[in-house]
Amino acid sequence: MSQGTLAIDLGSSSTLVGWQAEAGQPGELLALPPICRSAVDPVIPSLVSPTASHPLLGQQVLDAGLDQSAERDFKALLSQAAPPPAARQAAEALLDGIWARLPETISPERLVLTAPVNGFIHYRQWLQNWAERQQVNEVALVDEPTAAALGAGLPPGSLVLVLDMGAGTTDLSLVRLEGGQGRAMPMAQLVRFAGNSVPQSQRSLRTARVIGKAGATVGGRSIDRWWAAALGAPQAPAIAWLDAAEQLKCELSQMEQSQVVLQINGQTRALKGTRRQLEAVLMEHGLPDLLQDLLDQVEAAARRSGEAMDEIDAVMAVGGGSELPWLQNWLKSHLPGRPLAVSQPLAAVVQGALAMTPALQVIDVLQSGVSLRCWDQRLERQRWHPLFWPGQAWPTPQPLELILASRAGQNSLELQLGTPQPASRSEVVFVDGMPTLRRAAAGDPGVTLWPGGETELPLSAPVQDGQDRLALRFGIDRERQLWMEGEDLATHELLPRRILGIVE
Template identity: 30%
Template sequence: MEESLSGTLAIDLGNTNTVVAFQDQKDINSVLVEIPNITSSPGVVPSAVWFEEPSKITKIGISALKMRDNSNSDLFFHSNFKRLIGNSIEKINQKNILNPNECGEKFFQILWANIPQKYEIKRLVLTAPIDTYRGYREWLVNLCEEISVDEIALVDEPTAASLGINVPFGSKIMTLDIGGSTVDMNIVKIEGGEGKSGPIAELLKFKGNDVSSISKQKIRCAEIIGKAGSKIGGKDIDQWIVDYFIPGHNYINNLSKAEKIKCKLSSSVIKYETKYPIKLFTEKNNESEFYLSKEIFEKILIENNFLNHLNSLLKDLLNQARGKFCTVEDLNAIVLVGGGTQIPLIKEWITKKIPKIQIKSPPPIESIALGALAMTPGVKIKDILNKGLSIRLFNKREQKHFWHPIFCKGQTWPTEKPFKLILQASKNNQKIFEIVIGETQKERAYDVIFENGLPKLSEIQNEEEIIKWGKKPLKIVLKNKSNIGEDTLKLFFKITKNADLLVKCFDVKDEFFGEYNLGNIY
């Protein structure tokens, strides 16, 4: 009897491929889920639906792809529907029987029903695009009513992708995604950093109940700084390969063969000049053998203006970013997503265009689904701070104390990562440091006044008011004296599940001074 696995399932619905990954609650590693007659490879489901009327036959994934040559495929075969869900701008193919929302529902229903029984799903994690997020989330909330699982969480795609490459919260990253039918470039800023709240997953369902409208835990999406894209992708590259040898032929079988050799030539271990055979159907369904090398493959891409097209998209993207005061130098990383980015010529192109920024190349297809799993190992309804917490510091230039935020109002707790702060000596020969904590008593107010019956913001705003805790301040005694302006202490603050504010103290040479409980936040 097959062993049952209990844990979290992640589904990343893509425009070309959907990825299904599972993480057992006792294991840190993830597995890609294989489903007979649906997945094209472990964990990868072609985002395609065949829905036939009047029989109501529904097929998805690889089974749907096999039907696309049948008669009435313009009515019954559906693909490229993901980008249209929640998107009121793009036009919908009126010939198809199903609209994009209905396609997505059929796809999810069949996929969910066919998850192998050995997986006991305690939590489902779904991903959402940020450019059509609101409409897409609304569609998912309705969809989740039909899914029988206790917990359902939602993460945004760029944040999930960023977790797979381990960039710090608050980073600005550029993503280049070349999928089967689209090229997408975007620059986003990941939530968090500099004392701000980090990204969290949003709970749509908890303990079997819909909490999408009442949960304290609201998703914090990445911020779009710029985006550019086009409806050109891997499928077009496959067609260019076929046209290079036999112009004008459109056999589906030829395109699948072109895709296989394209993937082979995308390997870094393949030599540049070596030619590989490809058998293609010609006139009267006869097969002829041709030969393709990396050299010829790159020639095909260049002759079809693919690099020029990428140059144009990149130029538009960077112009948008500059309009929001973001330059190339501000980027923390460039992330390559989608199978098309594995083509060596494409990697070489982006490396030459933006040479000083680190290129990250996680598993191209499954990276977002795996990032979603990494983001939600223990998703639960966390409490939210209803007031900010600050530490009192000394400003040596102005010769006065001020409050520096540690945790902001609205952050979730218990905290997942500690907040780090480096303290400097505020006077010469300083040996004692006092850790004084305060909490926000009154938020900064933006007063509205009326002049001649019209509302205006007053020129002078009320400052936020921070009240010092009544608890006795923590005193840390150094072994050696420190002089004004010198980095002296490293502090790491966190809030525990019992609502205690803890701090770990080290000197600048990483000698541990101890961990202290500064008090309860309630």
């Protein structure tokens, strides 16, 4: 029985499974009939139809004609703090079905899962809970655009910008591939699940550094809804409308005009459209503003890291939406002179995840950062002091040291943490169930308070007003957990390390 690494890329519309027998060996996509399209087409439709005995999965749903009532588009819901039970159950049923249908000739000793950038923490928690039930020694997680960059096969040192437009999300990531010898510099140990560390070889350590990333909950299915409405669909379109709109959208990626047949409620209707009309819909709904916001966030992270956007070696467009000519033209116009790669857009992510071999190490970065609310004595008001900025590498190599003063008679200090929000020109809102891009209000970016309230640090000995009281050290571990330890400068009492929460 062959041992190796299994990679699963759960997508909003399709899912792929990859297998790599040994580190350094080429990976392969696994066809898992009857839930994949065919014995030679490994794509698994992300569909689940509950039945009395056992759920129908993927291609089984299509073969049974139950796609109109099946659970679909559940991946985006898993990025929410409290995903709907139906979405969680459907996703777990699909992953369970994949695991049960793995060939008997393979035995995964390592499982790599992919996750979107937006909502990474909540999605990670759900995946961790599922992965703990599987009989596998090591489990790792990598964000999807980073995995796509690793699957590009670019030489060491390459700076890669990846735009991943899936069915439910759009992610942008800037990745530097570094170190080692060979044709591709993949990464590993992005996170550690179930208490298992991903092993790494000190003899041939190679790293990939994520410089900046940004994401939004708008993707190919959002475009399908916009396009269906433009074609005359009702306000709450049926699945048949969305599928027909998607089919026409895909055909317009290959030709200037086309038509498809819509069959609904026993009636047949021809839907006609042109590429120019589709692109006008994208413009009308603000997709250029959204992409510009994501690019601005990544560019700001690049500047903080000392990287220049004009040094990008390649631009990758992956995911189903990457085949849109409008999207490719947008990338070419905003990043002129860089080669654009859109080959194997569906397989790029899972191939990159397979590249996370045990001989690799990960250096990832924070998307949002974390700030501490403190009293500004000069301004005589509360303000947010950044602890770790967006783009900060984690795990942190050195702790951040901070000295806090107290007032006379103060018997405790309260630490209040928050996540700074990016200064975006647009935001995603849902109007009558349709994702809509709306111009964001002007003003300073806000801070979202961490759940759980304040952390209280008791002070036992009296001090003078304004005297330095606590020397605190903050850091981020391999689980993306923010930890704190320190010393009471008045009593010289050591404050033991404590976990404050998960940093985004």
